[in-house]
Amino acid sequence: MSGVRVLVGTRKGAFILSSDAKREKWDVSGPHFAGWEIYHAKGSPVDPDRLYVSQSSGWFGQIIQRSDDGGKTWFQPGTPPGEPTTTPEGMPKAESNKFVYDTSAETGAPLTTHQFYDGTQKPWEFKRVWHLEPSLSDPDTVYAGVEDAALFRSTDGGKTWHELSGLRGHGTGPSWQPGAGGMCLHSVILDPSDPARIFIAISAAGAFRTDDGGKTWKPINRGLHSLYIPNPTAEVGHCVHHIAMNPSRPNVLFMQKHWDVLRTDDAGENWHEISGNLPTDFGFVIDVHAHEPETIYVVPIKSDGEHYVADGKLRVYRSRTGGNEWEALTNGLPQSNCYVNVLRDAMAVDSLDSCGIYFGTSGGQVYASADAGDNWAPIVRDLPPVLSVEVQVLK
């Protein structure tokens, strides 16, 4: 019988929530990496027992953890304990937590500057990994979206990381700027129909696409309108909070921008707003039903100054029409005195016949719906603030 495994990253560790396909009774494992911020955890679609975790701390920096047994045991890929970290020739050996911007003449780009909050220019400085996206075809290949914004790739199971520097070197870097959480590359979507095509999004620069495996990148922000930048329709500078795709239609993407919910039907060439009757179109998460590519989900947040749900009610909004017409899903969710936020990577959908939807809150609750959002129940109520939620279906 199949089951699901939900990977939850929180401010104080990772948790693994497991259930059979009914998704009614749950086992909770954790905290793993207790006390550390877990920005993201995700499993390989090729080998579901291969899990990658981004573990970080303001004191000790970035760590990458890996499991090859579905989260029972963990290790840091790289040089084993007791082995020298340099070769006899003095060359550094694998270090899984080493993220160095590629400034080499052969494959790199100069370390330039980006705009800071006060409008001055600051040089790129690595801070942490926000998002790990395992390859669709190789369990040893995984992408990392990092702060300050750049895309890295490992092809050896996380032992070593190399920047795809064409993105950072795109040339528009001086007009990129940090969002409230930092200048992070938070969304990485691999096109299942074209291995050379990758979509990414950065707060606050916008969405970009590569069609050549990461060598060159193109901003794909036409149609975005952002009042908080001098030119509201600029090519870059938009605070895109998240993007999502249904794999069956890789040219259709949905976006939750700082304000506004949008869609594109041509792989990002043109976007148009689909906020429709949402009570507020500020928010962070957006996701797509696993089997109905026109069914999408958002959690409207009151405003960018308040960062909690409106009217004290936790409501997921679902559109079955690809946007514009939205219905509130409230059954099982708190409808009074609720003031939580749902962060950009904290929603996921499973691929069981009756599509499951999952999301985690800043209040430490993880909610699940086994019927596409009609009914909700908390899996856990009292975790640390949730940063990310991913789900795997296990055969």
Added chain:
Amino acid sequence: MIRVTLPYHLRTLARVDDEVTVDVQGEVTLRSVLDALETQYPMLRGTIRDHITGERRPFLRFFACEEDLSHQSPDTPLPDAVANGTEPLVVLGAIAGG
């Protein structure tokens, strides 16, 4: 034999329960002790000193023999008591918050 005391989270990463010991060839300095520590526990590389600059991470401090050694040159010899194993080199996470 040099004794090194690590903060809780680094002991967890290194999978040790208590103080660790390292052997240093030559002069005993912050640099040589940390080099030996990272050779023995490669998972600690980048967590105490920045990967690129080699500088101490901002929220970490080095104490020994009731002295704060955080701002001395990494090539300054450590106190004899550390070099002969009487006292540990303490790697400490700075406290932020109340």
